[in-house]
Amino acid sequence: MSKIISMRGFLTSSIGVTCATALALPLTTLPATTASAATATPTAPHASTAADAATAIPGSTRSLPLAPLTGQRVLGIAPVQGLYRPDGEHFSLLGVVWTDPDIELHGRVQVRTRSAATGEWSGWQDIETHNADHGPDPGTAESTARGVRGATAPLWVGDAEGVDIRVRADDDADAGSAPTGGPRLSHPARPPLPSGLRLELVDPGNEAPSEGTPADMPRTGLDTDTDTDTGPGTDAAQAAQAANADVAHFGALEIPALGKGATEQELAHLKGHVKGHVKNKPHIGPRPRIVTRRGWGADEKLRGGFAYTKKVKAVFVHHTASGNKYTCSQTPSVIRSIYRYHVTSMGWRDIGYNFLVDKCGTLYEGRAGGVTKAVLGAHTLGFNNNSTGVAVIGTYSTTKPSGAAVKAIAKLAAWKLGLYGVNPRGKTYLTSAGGNLYAKGKKVRLNVISGHRDGFATECPGKRLYAKLGTARSGAARYQGR
Incomplete structure (x- = not known):
């Protein structure tokens, strides 16, 4: 029996979407701007057991909303959002997510991080924005589940405690162009950034489990050939x-x-x-x-x-x-x-x-x-x-x-x-x-x-x-x- 559970209910139409393209030009460094709110991303509910506690790996995800950077002119007048937090966090990997997984981020995401070991800031790094090519198949239960988000690729930065990030929409060079001798045509000026942009800071934890044995990890009630591991008595x-x-x-x-x-x-x-x-x-x-x-x-x-x-x-x-x-x-x-x-x-x-x-x-x-x-x-x-x-x-x-x-x-x-x-x-x-x-x-x-x-x-x-x-x-x- 085939149980097909997958993800994203959208079809990306742009040919040449990239999975890891290094962008050549850095964003202009902006004055520090701090987002006022920060919340931890919720995790899937699950019953806690003694066995879970024994194998749990410390770690966390910090989800921080990005704020519009008003009054700035960065590489033109394209919309820019960002966040500057020089300390107070601990993470090793980061990425940017947004509310609607059907929307792509057409723009540039660049980040620099502050080392927890030395206190020094890194240079600006590009985060790959085209990540929609990974994921569950369109129209499946996993792709349409509540809480699925659009996202950039993740970026491993090592042990860090400060972050400075800028997200800028693509310029539309052809928008508002005018034919010779005619009126100026009306087009959307530039593609907007997706709504609900958030910076995800992931701390993987630093512990590894010890070898388990059948004696300390009982197998009672488990069926290894079933399509799901959820149910009474299962862990x-x-x-x-x-x-x-x-x-x-x-x-x-x-x-x-x-x-x-x-x-x-x-x-x-x-x-x-x-x-x-x-x-x-x-x-x-x-x-x-x-x-x-x-x-x-x-x-x-x-x-x-x-x-x-x-x-x-x-x-x-x-x-x-x-x-x-x-x-x-x-x-x-x-x-x-x-x-x-x-x-x-x-x-x-x-x-x-x-x-x-x-x-x-x-x-x-x-x-x-x-x-x-x-x-x-x-x-x-x-x-x-x-x-x-x-x-x-x-x-x-x-x-x-x-x-x-x-x-x-x-x-x-x-x-x-x-x-x-x-x-x-x-x-x-x-x-x-x-x-x-x-x-x-x-x-x-x-x-x-x-x-x-x-x-x-x-x-x-x-x-x-x-x-x-x-x-x-x-x-x-x-x-x-x-």
Whole structure:
């Protein structure tokens, strides 16, 4: 049974939407302006239990309204909103959200932050504004849920305590133009900024859980093959861990790597949630090591339930567009931050990606529901059904991805696609749920390992990462023994 839960009830029409484009010109620095109100973004209600308390990861999201900067002329007279708070906050990742997810932000967002360690201000950085290409499919329950918001991509800034941000609408150079000898034409002067602009400051916390055991994390009442983890006697943290019971012991911080022979034996014992693999000797890559949600410290109280699609026919490769200024030891914090941003700030059911990989090549479990299962993600707007999404943490428009990261993509694809009998070098058909490249209902022939831009007009996964997908395909096929 396929339970399709996804997101955003809109279709982006602008071709060439970018996922991580570096904007060249900095905003002119403005006099300090402080927003008067600040509220914490509400989180999804969830029953608290002793097990939750034991695995909870300290962290928070601070949501601050942006204020119009009146009387300023910045690069013309385009509308500008901003916020200046030199201290009093603690965060490591930020982004901008707005009320209506159907509206795009046509403009520039730039920010500088004050280091909590040194007190020094960074230079101005651009935040990627075109983020609508990620998300649940149009018209689905997740996309139309109350509290879903439009948003920029998140930006990792490290340990910070002060922020200065400016959001400026695009100039409309053609507005108000007049034909020769004729009256001046009346056009809207410039596109307005979306309403309800808020700055989200995410503190990921700094604790990691210890290894759990079946004794201290009981599995009573859990059904790992159901479509949801909500119900009497269920606990979100327990359910997320039980979903991986076919490949790891309960409460594990990681799913260990397996050799090829052991992986083939394991495939023969997996239950009906893995469909489509051949009965003869399978083509499957060795199972790679994967850090679990418990391993990177997911606060399971934040998310909604599980959702599944029928099978996995394709892998979409992404980048997070969150910048490259992180160390591999910070990766769990980066993922916790993106998770909070997707759920608490943007209103999604869970983190959008099924898997993530850092610059050192470490793989991480993303959206909850079990790494072997066909978990429905929110990564490629229009093509989440029957696919899985892996995001390389960072921005790869001009930066070359590490060889370790590309190798990790190949290993993951060889194993995950092998569970479903799919050739990484092949092509497949997926049906579009709607987007700016393919209309709803259109069957599209795609590479089994595709970049985000193959299903949506976007720069994601960045030019330099996209150029490595051929290497990932050949590597994955080799790991499968093809």
